[in-house]
Amino acid sequence: MISEPTTETKPTFFTDARFERMVAILIAVVAVLAALAGYLQAGASARSAQANRDAQRFAIQAMGRNTSGQAQLGYDLYDAFHAWSQLNTLAQSAGEDSTTRHRYEAVRDRITGLSPLLAPPYFDPTGQTWPDVSGYEADVYLVEATALTERFTASAQVGNAWSNKANSYVAHLTLLAVTLFLYGLSTTISGRVRWLFVIAGMAITGVTLLWLLLVVIWPVPVLADEALVAYARGVGLAYRGKFDEATAAFDQALVAAPDYANAFYERGNAHFDRGDYQAAAADYEAAQAAGRDDANVAGNLGWTYYLLGRFDDAIEMDRHALEMDADLVGAHFNLGLALLAAGQIEAGQAEYANV
Amino acid sequence: MENSSTESSDRFKTIIAVLIALVTFIGAVVAWRASVTASSAGDADFAGLLATLNAEETRTLNQATMYQNYRAYTIYLSHNELGNLLAADLETASDDEAPLVTQQKTAAWEQATVSQDFFPSRYLDRAGRYDTQRELSEAWAEAGQQKDLNPEPHFAESEQFWVKSNRLVGILIVLAISLLFYTLAEGSSHWFKYVLALGGTLCLLVGVAGAIVMELLI
Numbered sequence: 303m304i305s306e307p308t309t310e311t312k313p314t315f316f317t318d319a320r321f322e323r324m325v326a327i328l329i330a331v332v333a334v335l336a337a338l339a340g341y342l343q344a345g346a347s348a349r350s351a352q353a354n355r356d357a358q359r360f361a362i363q364a365m366g367r368n369t370s371g372q373a374q375l376g377y378d379l380y381d382a383f384h385a386w387s388q389l390n391t392l393a394q395s396a397g398e399d400s401t402t403r404h405r406y407e408a409v410r411d412r413i414t415g416l417s418p419l420l421a422p423p424y425f426d427p428t429g430q431t432w433p434d435v436s437g438y439e440a441d442v443y444l445v446e447a448t449a450l451t452e453r454f455t456a457s458a459q460v461g462n463a464w465s466n467k468a469n470s471y472v473a474h475l476t477l478l479a480v481t482l483f484l485y486g487l488s489t490t491i492s493g494r495v496r497w498l499f500v501i502a503g504m505a506i507t508g509v510t511l512l513w514l515l516l517v518v519i520w521p522v523p524v525l526a527d528e529a530l531v532a533y534a535r536g537v538g539l540a541y542r543g544k545f546d547e548a549t550a551a552f553d554q555a556l557v558a559a560p561d562y563a564n565a566f567y568e569r570g571n572a573h574f575d576r577g578d579y580q581a582a583a584a585d586y587e588a589a590q591a592a593g594r595d596d597a598n599v600a601g602n603l604g605w606t607y608y609l610l611g612r613f614d615d616a617i618e619m620d621r622h623a624l625e626m627d628a629d630l631v632g633a634h635f636n637l638g639l640a641l642l643a644a645g646q647i648e649a650g651q652a653e654y655a656n657v
Numbered sequence: 658m659e660n661s662s663t664e665s666s667d668r669f670k671t672i673i674a675v676l677i678a679l680v681t682f683i684g685a686v687v688a689w690r691a692s693v694t695a696s697s698a699g700d701a702d703f704a705g706l707l708a709t710l711n712a713e714e715t716r717t718l719n720q721a722t723m724y725q726n727y728r729a730y731t732i733y734l735s736h737n738e739l740g741n742l743l744a745a746d747l748e749t750a751s752d753d754e755a756p757l758v759t760q761q762k763t764a765a766w767e768q769a770t771v772s773q774d775f776f777p778s779r780y781l782d783r784a785g786r787y788d789t790q791r792e793l794s795e796a797w798a799e800a801g802q803q804k805d806l807n808p809e810p811h812f813a814e815s816e817q818f819w820v821k822s823n824r825l826v827g828i829l830i831v832l833a834i835s836l837l838f839y840t841l842a843e844g845s846s847h848w849f850k851y852v853l854a855l856g857g858t859l860c861l862l863v864g865v866a867g868a869i870v871m872e873l874l875i
Binding site for chain 2: 327344374
């Protein structure tokens, strides 16, 4: 009898049953991670929706405040003060006729009680011919409307940040779904190839977990209310021409929020109006570095560079402004002027011709 | 003995399989409720924003109307006061001045009367002052009968719904952990599988209890 040669099979630790059990456990672990990612995604979506809702609310309120404020100022200046001025003029025109003069002065003084614009601290008839309209505007609606507008911007930024996080979590869920697919596929294949799918799935899970942790710890930009209030106060003070006090208010805003781009920009404007062009340029540059790189900032910086004699920088910045807004007429004029000052006569002429 | 052990093991696996199916079903229900609650939160946000828009629109229009009336009152006040002062001066006016003062007085009062047609006189108090706050308050109350002007209750309701939705989604994590325990128990042949099954069941019960509490409380 010839006996058939026998081949010995090595005993393996991972039998089919053990392999399937391992894959089932891996699938369950991924399910837990997917539930966690789903929870984070739902939370981020909710916060994004809330922040965007707040942004819309602040935008509506800011518009309402501006409109109401303008209506109030319209009456106070063009009706109450106008009537006061007319009566005051009639009283002064009465000359020697004291009876008529007193009559008009009495009516004029009744009008004074109709509007806070006609009383201190905005108006003192003995020393002023015109009330402090900008101060009145700032107190009545400008500061409040500015604060609401800033709250709108801050909320919109927060909403955007949370939305980005939510979108990242969706990507994580998609990757975990791919992992589940690979694990499931591995159970339908025999041999060493099935390990390829398991290892690929584990690698994707590991990368996804790291990415998820990174997204979780990534900070959401939140503007401190203290900074916002100080900024709005600064805008009001600058509007009234009180540039030193405005600068101090913007300094306070930047202490509370060191990356507050709008505060840098407005402080730059205050420095500019005071004639401190070096400080203005530094603040405009800081505003750009803090994320506010728009045509207004670039245009103001370009003009400041020109005033500082930095013509090449002025040309570059004006061109940068025009890249963002080609219709900015002021930037065209500034560019033409800077080109002429830098000795590029033909280019300067061409720029003026373009306008 | 072997048959008994095998039957027991099969029965255990069957029970675990049923529990896994139960966890999956409950997870689907919880996910559905979380979605419905999130949708309710969105509806409340919309209602709140609509109320905000109504409130600002009402406030702005009321102010515009009020200043329109106040403008007319200002003109009325000027002429009326002038007329009153001229009437007082008439008592001490000479015979030569009297006709002119009378004419001026009459003209001033007539102009005041004309101006009175351009604002609601019901907002004049006894001293002849125009009550702007009363006009604004009445207009606000009247608008409030026709439109929703208060967004805060809607936003508060929305916050509650978002909290509930997030917590329901959080319960899915507990259910997923329960699933993990059951999977480990199914794959184990050691006595420890009963401990794992118990852990999974505890997580399941906590998840169900949490979902019921969320539904009842909020």
